[in-house]
Amino acid sequence: MLSRQSFLKHVQYKRVNIPKTHNKKWVDRGGYCMGLVIIFTLVTLLAVFATLRTLREKNFFASGFAIATVLVFGWFTIMTVLYNGYPPAA
Numbered sequence: 862m863l864s865r866q867s868f869l870k871h872v873q874y875k876r877v878n879i880p881k882t883h884n885k886k887w888v889d890r891g892g893y894c895m896g897l898v899i900i901f902t903l904v905t906l907l908a909v910f911a912t913l914r915t916l917r918e919k920n921f922f923a924s925g926f927a928i929a930t931v932l933v934f935g936w937f938t939i940m941t942v943l944y945n946g947y948p949p950a951a
Contacts, residue, residue: 901938
């Protein structure tokens, strides 16, 4: 397992400007966001397929949970991409 220092050496950083209400002018955001975007996108896509399947089967209770999952994880996906940006290919 990597120590924090050796992990930070391998992570590609991007500097993000923080609003003036924050104490620090710059903050480092590591490469962890790429995995987060991929996981949120996969969960959202699976929830879309689940929504379509449950609506086709007229299972409205499960459809409600599937639609809620699409809304929540879709929002997480969109906001993660907008806030942190989509990482470029290396």
